[in-house]
Amino acid sequence: MMNTEQRTFHLGAYFTGSGVQGDSWRHPQVDTDAYTDYSKYISYAQKLEAAKFDAVFFYDNVFSASDSETVARSPQAPRWEPIVLLSALAVTTRRIGLVASVSTSYNEPYNVARKFAALDHLSKGRAGWNVVTSTGGGENFNLSGHMDHAKRYERAHEFVDVVTGLWDSWADDAFLRNKQTGQWADPAKLHLLNHDGEFFKVKGPLNAPRPLQGWPVLSQAGSSESGKDLAARIGEMLYTAAQDKQDAQHFFADVKARAALLGRPAGSIKILPGVMPVIGRTQSEAEDKFDQLLETRDVDVVLQSLSSYASLGIDLTSLGFDDEVPLPAMIPETNSHKSRQQLLVNWIRKERPTVRQLYTKWSAGGHRILVGTAQSIADDFEEWFHDKACDGFNIMFSSTPGGLDDFVGLVVPELQKRQLFRKEYAGSTLREHLGLPFKKNQFFNS
Ligand SMILES: Cc1cc2nc3c(=O)[nH]c(=O)nc-3n(C[C@H](O)[C@H](O)[C@H](O)COP(=O)(O)O)c2cc1C
Structure with missing residues (x-):
């Protein structure tokens, strides 16, 4: 090694x-x-x-x-x-x-x-x-x-x-x-x-x-x-x-x-x-595999669990897929998973993503x-x-x-x-x- x-x-x-x-x-x-x-x-x-x-x-x-x-x-x-x-x-x-x-x-x-x-x-x-x-x-x-x-x-x-x-x-x-x-x-x-x-x-x-x-x-x-x-x-x-x-x-x-x-x-x-990791023998094969993975997911279920997990008081399923994700002026305090909420808030502040981008990027529960x-x-x-x-x-x-x-x-x-x-x-x-x-x-x- x-x-x-x-x-x-x-x-x-x-x-x-x-x-x-x-x-x-x-x-x-x-x-x-x-x-x-x-x-x-x-x-x-x-x-x-x-x-x-x-x-x-x-x-x-x-x-x-x-x-x-x-x-x-x-x-x-x-x-x-x-x-x-x-x-x-x-x-x-x-x-x-x-x-x-x-x-x-x-x-x-x-x-x-x-x-x-x-x-x-x-x-x-x-x-x-x-x-x-x-x-x-x-x-x-x-x-x-x-x-x-x-x-x-x-x-x-x-x-x-x-x-x-x-x-x-x-x-x-x-x-x-x-x-x-x-x-x-x-x-x-x-x-x-x-x-x-x-x-x-x-x-x-x-x-x-x-x-x-x-x-x-x-x-x-x-x-x-x-x-x-x-x-x-x-x-x-x-x-x-x-x-x-x-x-x-x-x-x-x-x-x-x-x-x-x-x-x-x-x-x-x-x-x-x-x-x-989503792995292909070529970059385009890997991207196809990722698309296929996203296609087999139930968008509403993922957005619902992301909404409760983020604890921001926002129901992501009520927004359009291409709407920008809003952040509340005051971030509600969560008693559950503080660091993951922080990670998500930081990322939304930095990237100003749409719901679609959030769904795509966060399809591994916040992991890269x-x-x-x-x-x-x-x-x-x-x-x-x-x-x-x-x-x-x-x-x-x-x-x-x-x-x-x-x-x-x-x-x-x-x-x-x-x-x-x-x-x-x-x-x-x-x-x-x-x-x-x-x-x-x-x-x-x-
Ligand atoms: C890879 C990974 C695995 C985790 N596994 C668990 C788990 O099995 N059960 C659990 O309650 N929390 C799990 N957590 C979350 C934390 O352990 C933590 O105890 C709790 O959610 C509070 O987190 P906080 O200190 O960030 O607020 C995991 C976190 C990571 C990053």
């Missing part, structure tokens, strides 16, 4: 547990039954492993839209529970990292610590937890609505401290299992957490051995101010959305500077912006879309990596399996030819793929 100030390039694959990315489910190259037919995910994960991807990642939330229009026409529900799905992938793959979003707002830390410890052992050290505060779901967890944004992040900090404290309940060599002496474990190698904080009271110990990686890799994907603070404190692999290189460079420098203030070196955080050949996409990736806009990318396939096959068949060999991306895995754990050290126990030296 090419060495640029010891930096290495990483690739993650973004999935939703429904098997459909975005709203393109009527595209001929999209599997529509992956939400129950698990063999589809085995096939995707094995192809990505053969292409030496660092990890597969599963987006998740604990709610689903229930209005008739969305239910009738959008593939938002149902989807797999991600830890269950990853447990199955752990035994049908051997090297690729397995990352799932799990909410800190609508879970208890003990349950989460236990599940990820088990996944890390099942996969022999390939687990990663994307720490999310969630974009909604309170009404499914004894609340009348979504927990407040600031409170969600305060809770997230404490939640992660409890989970990581529980992972460190036992020294790595606590379990002696000595049949001769009859000693199962060494009590001196047990740490009782006895946590008593603002949100959680947890005694410990965890009823699971220490994870194989010490801690599973901690991933994070919130880019609001509070999101970046959390990322700087605990994040090791960051997912983010950026429309242009300057924004990505700013995010990259900002988070790594915040981390440096906390004593964390730049290399301890890997930043992977999301990107949706690259329409081109393997060469032009590799040029772009190289430039972003060398200009410190990223440490790699989280790939959102334009369709599965079609877009995935294009990427592993055309772009990965081009990246390998340029010596930007690995041809073989050097290690076996997700930490090793990412160049992150084994996590030492905070309570024991061994």
